[in-house]
Amino acid sequence: MNRIPTKDALVRRNISVESDLCVFCHEDLESVDxxxxxxxxxxxVWCRFSEWVKIPPIFAFSLTDLTDLHKGINGDKKTKEIVQGLITVTCWCLWKARNAKIFSDGSGNVDEIFGEVKSLSFLWLKSRSSFSNLSWREWYSFPLYMM
Known part of the structure; x- marks a missing residue:
């Protein structure tokens, strides 16, 4: 819906930004995609994600591709829901890292971003689902171990 305030969206809304380049790579216009x-x-980050979840490499060209990715995952409805949640958490962590890099001199380090993906998704699933007895050790290695 083009509501995420990326730099190109801010420029389209006539909001002045120092640079409209991506804060991570500085090579292209910072758009949602x-x-x-x-x-x-x-x-x-998505390469690390696919290795961690043990799914084929992710080839996404848009945010919509990412949000629909869970539909093509083998498994039952619960597995697909968990993968969808993991994708959402990963997008959130990328957004937070982007904002930290802009507003508080964050590093944008892939290891840090992915570490946060693992910890936030563990806390999310443990507190918001029937999987209240998740094991961090097992989760850290493979998030779908309980399926």
Whole structure:
């Protein structure tokens, strides 16, 4: 719906920004699709994600591709819901890292971003689902171990 205030969206709304380039790679216009799929930082995070969840490599060209990714995952409805939640958490962590880099001198480090994906998604699932007895050790290695 083009409501995420990326730099290109802010410029379209006549809001002055210092630079409209991606804060992670400084190579392209910071749009929603670039920030979440095309940027080298996002690509590395999604590579780590697919290895962690043990799914084929993710080839997404838009945010919509990411939000629909869970539909093509093998497994039951619960597995698909967990993968959808993991994708949402990963997008949130990329957005938070982008904002930290702009507003509080964050690093944008892939390892830090992905570490936050693992910890936030563990806390999210443990507190908001029937999987209240999740094991951090098992989760850290493979988030769908309980399926």
């Amino acid at each position: 670039h920030l979440f799929t095309a940027c080298v930082t996002a690509h590395r």
